[in-house]
Amino acid sequence: MxxxxxxxxxxxxxxxxxxxxxxxxxxxxxxxxxxxxxxxxxxxxxxxxxxxxxxxxxxxxxxxxxxxxxxxxxxxxxxxxxxxxxxxxxxxxxxxxxxxxxxxxxxxxxxxxxxxxxxxxxxxxxxxxxxxxxxxxxxxNLDSKAVQVVNNNTTIQYSEYGYAQNGKDNLKVSLLISSFNKYGEIVDRIRQITCNDSIPKIVIKNRTIVRNIFPAENCEPIKFDPRGKHYVTFVDGKAYHNNGSKELSVDSLERMLLNDFSYYSTPNLTNEPNSYLVIIESKRNEKIIGIEKFISELTGAFDNLKTNLNLNIAFWEVVPHIPPPPEKPIELEKDE
The missing domain is CATH 1.20.120 (Four Helix Bundle (Hemerythrin (Met), subunit A))
Structure with a gap:
């Protein structure tokens, strides 16, 4: 069992x-x-x-x-x-x-x-x-010099000018020249953005190209007095070079970039410029007529140079001439 x-x-x-x-x-x-x-x-x-x-x-x-x-x-x-x-x-x-x-x-x-x-x-x-x-x-780590294709198959090229182009995108504030009436307004806005630790970016665009210009601006005044050849003065919508009486010709911008607007911040043996500098100036109450067209022509001429140098554009005010105070009359001593 x-x-x-x-x-x-x-x-x-x-x-x-x-x-x-x-x-x-x-x-x-x-x-x-x-x-x-x-x-x-x-x-x-x-x-x-x-x-x-x-x-x-x-x-x-x-x-x-x-x-x-x-x-x-x-x-x-x-x-x-x-x-x-x-x-x-x-x-x-x-x-x-x-x-x-x-x-x-x-x-x-x-x-x-x-x-x-x-x-x-x-x-x-x-x-x-x-x-x-x-x-x-x-x-x-890409730069923003892009070529983009939009829906209508038109190629739009993006170009940038100025040292601040390498700054952070979230700090850049776009400005349209056409949104201002007086020259003093755009100068004040550029300075306001800069002093708020941001980067002003002037945008000029047409059907095929967008140009982003980062103005040369400092919040705190610095000792900087470039030669007169760098100045372009606007009066009544017309551009004059180096306080001249003859209106500036846009056909001569490439030559002027090489001869007049080339900037040498430090001496060098090769005689090559360090950058290109253009100072746009006008009175505060002047209208902004002609400025956008001039910048568009200037940047186009700069692109034709095919250079790796920077084009820096500054917006300054024309400092009004203040006459010296009248001299005090010389009092002659009277003979007693």
């Missing part, structure tokens, strides 16, 4: 062990399938994201002059790595389809290949992260 009970219990325990073993084998198969499933899902997402990055790199090269089109090579190299991994996974599946016909040494070699493919997969995640990092770095 005891022997029968033992055999029955042994058979029951053996059946339970077999069931547990079958469950473990089933979990093992499902685990292997899940590895491949999640492997494919991860690489599908990496493929998709990398393709987005390729488009992003290409867009940056088209919209920003400072980003070379060759930057697209970075995500393309990463794409090549992802394709190699996919090819190795295809070869693994092809091997698994005939695994029972393969000799032991080839099965061992296949195991080593799978291990290397897993490492490559890790490398692809790291490389994609690097590609994203490079993309973000370039995105935040």
């Amino acid at each position: 005891e022997v029968d009970d033992f055999e029955e219990k042994y058979a029951k325990d053996t059946e339970e062990i077999d069931e547990i073993f079958k469950d473990l084998k089933r979990s093992e198969r499902e685990g292997a399938q899940n590895i491949l499933k999640y492997f494919d899902r991860i690489h599908d997402k990496l493929f998709t994201f990398n393709n987005i990055l390729i488009a992003g790199y290409f867009a940056l090269s088209q919209f920003f002059e400072s980003f070379s089109v060759y930057g697209i090579i970075i995500p393309l190299i990463n794409l090549a790595l992802l394709i190699i991994i996919e090819y190795r996974m295809m070869e693994k599946s092809r091997f698994d389809a005939q695994v029972t016909k393969k000799p032991k040494d080839e099965i061992d070699q296949n195991g080593s290949k799978i291990s290397r493919t897993t490492r490559y997969s890790l490398y692809s995640i790291i490389s994609t992260s690097i590609v994203v990092g490079v993309f973000i770095f370039n995105l935040f």
Whole structure:
């Protein structure tokens, strides 16, 4: 009786062990399938994201002059790595389809290949992260001299002038000359923005180009008295150079930039200017007629020079001439 009970219990325990073993084998198969499933899902997402990055790199090269089109090579190299991994996974599946016909040494070699493919997969995640990092770095370190395409397929070029163009975008305050009536108003507004630790930006735009001019301005007065050749004075909407009586000709602006507006802040052996400086001046109550057109012509002439130097434009007021006080009459001593 005891022997029968033992055999029955042994058979029951053996059946339970077999069931547990079958469950473990089933979990093992499902685990292997899940590895491949999640492997494919991860690489599908990496493929998709990398393709987005390729488009992003290409867009940056088209919209920003400072980003070379060759930057697209970075995500393309990463794409090549992802394709190699996919090819190795295809070869693994092809091997698994005939695994029972393969000799032991080839099965061992296949195991080593799978291990290397897993490492490559890790490398692809790291490389994609690097590609994203490079993309973000370039995105935040681009200049704003962009060429943008609008909905009507018209290409708009963006050009910037002045040292302050490299300042933070969130500090820049846009100004339209046409929104002011008197010259003194725009001078006051430029100084107000500067003294509030912001950057004034005068915007002049037409259908094909937008010019951003960052005026040279200091909140605190500084000792700075450039030569008269840098001055352009506006009287009744007309521009005069260096207090001359003859109206300035826009056709001569390129020559004037080279000969008159070139500025040498420090002496150098090459006789090359450090920048170009134009000081626009007028009386406070003068209207702003002609100023915007002059700046547009001036910046266009500057662009034609194809130089890497800065064009700095300042807005100053004409200081009224204050005559000296009358001399006191000399009293002659009377002879007693």
